[in-house]
Amino acid sequence: MKIDFSKSKDGLIPAIIQDSETKKVLMLGYMNAESLQKTLDTQKVTFFSRSKDRLWTKGEDSGNFLNLVVIKNDCDGDTLLIQAKPVGPTCHTGADTCWQEENAVNYGFISDLENTIKSRRENADTEQSYVASLFANGINKIAQKVGEEAVEVVIEAKDDNDDLFLSESADLLFHYLILLQAKGFQLNDVVNVLKKRQK
Template identity: 55%
Template sequence: MTNIDFDKMGGLVPAIIQDATTRKVLMLGFMNNEAYEKTINTGKVTFWSRSRQCLWTKGETSGNFLELVSMQLDCDCDTLLVKANPLGPTCHKGTDTCWGEDNKADPILFLSELQDFITNRFKQMPEGSYTTSLFKKGINKMAQKVGEEACETIIEATNGTNEHLVYESADLLYHLIVLLTSKGLSLNDVAIELKKRHDPEWDRQRRIDKANK
């Protein structure tokens, strides 16, 4: 990034710090060109302290460093979005964020990671991978596996325990993602469909279509 506009704010640009995993906004700091370069070179997020008028690397006294993952420049070239992995609380008051929020990952976000993982397996087909073996068996076998997992989920729902129901549901969802991926689809496509159905207008139109049949 060589086109950062440091002149607009007298040599500084705001740097929004976001947890690379949870996507929570952790803090806001300011960087000058020297702080930006040091962040790039050390891999630890560094700011310009306006109160002390010096560089400061977050965590240099507390040990709660912000390990750099990526930096993006906004459309006006005067604000940075810095994605980082925090090593401990970010705020000097001991909280996870400077807004007092808990910085915990939403488990539902893992589904996106899982989709990416399965997509990469489909592209790379590494030997020894269970996911690869499923792809190689073809659509019919993959569809059959989804059916088997659905049956096991039903059995646990009607005669099993909640623990086993969750276990079998995880198997079902995993194999469904594999099947979707093999067809060039993903969980995103399913989410888009569900979002459409959540719209009251969709339900109204469905009722009209059903009445006209």
């Protein structure tokens, strides 16, 4: 890792801190060669505090450390991306991030879809919303729909029509997300089980 601290007059370079699991950006700090070395030695992210004018290990007072996972430098060698596992909130205000965002796993469109399902379950008219009507009919109906869609996926998998296979796969995933919420879970709960199985 080649880092050029000489590019700044004070020998400090920005260090972007990212949660190694959720990929959320947690904070921005500054490092010099000494703080970088201390980070590597202790495996706890350490900055050079411009306000304190000294090395500062995140969490040294609060206990909310940033445990080092990996450090990457950018193409110019003057910015660091540090992936870490936070112990508690990162921001001094008590927020998860310095941008007042929740540090939660996000699967993009799938997470948006889960939020839509939740909203329809809680707020939609059962006569106007297919999702709301499924929840109104209970867990047995939802589970039955997942079973039906799973069978359709198997049937289309044995055929050569990729469009139908993908369409049925989308239906299965959609109904499975509904079933998860009916049981009080989300997709991330299943992902966590898979992570535990990883060897």
